[in-house]
Amino acid sequence: MKITTENLTKVFNAHRKQPPIVAVENLTLEINEGEVFGLLGPNGAGKTTTVRMLTTLIAPTSGEAYIGPWKVGRDDRHIRQAVGLLTEAPGMYEALSAEKNLTIYARLYNVHDVKGQVEKYLRMLGLWERRFDPVGSFSKGMRQKLAIARALLHEPRVLFLDEPTSGLDPEAAKLVRDFIEELESEGRTIILCTHNLDEAERLCQRVAIFKTRLIAVDTPENLRKRLFGRKVVFHLRHVQPQFVDLLRTFPFVEEVSAFENRLVVGLSDPEGQNPLLVRRLVEAGAEIQFVGELRHTLEDVYLRTIQGQHGA
Numbered sequence: 001m002k003i004t005t006e007n008l009t010k011v012f013n014a015h016r017k018q019p020p021i022v023a024v025e026n027l028t029l030e031i032n033e034g035e036v037f038g039l040l041g042p043n044g045a046g047k048t049t050t051v052r053m054l055t056t057l058i059a060p061t062s063g064e065a066y067i068g069p070w071k072v073g074r075d076d077r078h079i080r081q082a083v084g085l086l087t088e089a090p091g092m093y094e095a096l097s098a099e100k101n102l103t104i105y106a107r108l109y110n111v112h113d114v115k116g117q118v119e120k121y122l123r124m125l126g127l128w129e130r131r132f133d134p135v136g137s138f139s140k141g142m143r144q145k146l147a148i149a150r151a152l153l154h155e156p157r158v159l160f161l162d163e164p165t166s167g168l169d170p171e172a173a174k175l176v177r178d179f180i181e182e183l184e185s186e187g188r189t190i191i192l193c194t195h196n197l198d199e200a201e202r203l204c205q206r207v208a209i210f211k212t213r214l215i216a217v218d219t220p221e222n223l224r225k226r227l228f229g230r231k232v233v234f235h236l237r238h239v240q241p242q243f244v245d246l247l248r249t250f251p252f253v254e255e256v257s258a259f260e261n262r263l264v265v266g267l268s269d270p271e272g273q274n275p276l277l278v279r280r281l282v283e284a285g286a287e288i289q290f291v292g293e294l295r296h297t298l299e300d301v302y303l304r305t306i307q308g309q310h311g312a
């Protein structure tokens with residue numbers, strides 16, 4: 001199910017005595033069906049507010065949003081059936097068992113086969129053996145898995161996950177990430193809010209960098225290319241100044257710098273241009289040990305984008 005927003009805006013305290021807080025301003029986005037889409041932004045950027053509008057928990061101040069064919073504010077009943085939401089601090093009935101908690105929610109959502117669905121997700125998330133234990137006795141990771149199970153009981157086609165792995169140990173985080181990939185393979189649309197940029201990079205086809213307003217949206221790869229270009233690293237046994245001069249004679253070489261035994265070269269088409277450079281360097285006497293691409297992380301991209309915004 002596709003998600004579209006047009007000039008979606010939320011202003012808190014719009015009609016009260018306190019000064020208004022613009023949490024989300026003119027957000028226009030298109031999220032494709034079956035996509036894992038990352039919403040990235042600093043604390044207070046408006047990510048949770050956006051998710052709350054798209055899941056009909058709060059009404060937009062202006063603008064429009066659609067979940068599939070359904071419009072936020074007009075078709076909220078349909079939207080609630082179509083979306084699942086994992087919030088940052090999901091509340092559970094602490095004294096009740098995991099199974100009882102899920103059963104209550106499944107009934108609330110008019111799930112058809114309550115028993116079957118509860119069993120399916122308890123098993124999928126590895127909680128079946130602990131199903132009769134009270135949630136109050138669960139670890140943080142187990143609670144998170146239970147909250148994910150709860151968000152899925154009614155088989156939503158769209159899933160909003162707010163910080164799904166925060167506070168989890170590496171093994172539990174990996175289990176949740178693998179599970180997200182599995183949900184993606186079922187064709188569900190997943191919106192992931194996270195501060196874990198490594199995780200966003202691994203899971204998301206596209207990300208939006210967002211701070212009240214949309215700053216950038218694209219694949220991590222394209223954002224990286226746009227901000228940093230592409231750079232190739234030649235590891236040599238010894239770097240000689242003439243190698244740098246040689247590389248600078250090629251018109252397609254955008255920049256060259258030398259660090260210890262490495263040459264870092266800015267290129268627009270490394271796949272096409274590297275073979276010639278390798279050949280010429282070898283002819284000039286360079287002993288090449290490795291050639292690789294310098295990879296900027298999504299964290300580099302994010303920080304550069306957000307900092308660019310401060311300067312603007």
Ligand SMILES: Nc1ncnc2c1ncn2[C@@H]1O[C@H](COP(=O)(O)OP(=O)(O)OP(=O)(O)O)[C@@H](O)[C@H]1O
Nearest residue numbers: 012013021023041042043044045046047048049050
């Ligand atoms: N109910 C509310 N009343 C007034 N202001 C609010 C309300 N909810 C959120 N805000 C404000 O809206 C802004 C955006 O908050 P939001 O929780 O959406 O950010 P976020 O990107 O999810 O942040 P974080 O990464 O810290 O979770 C903040 O300035 C926040 O104080």
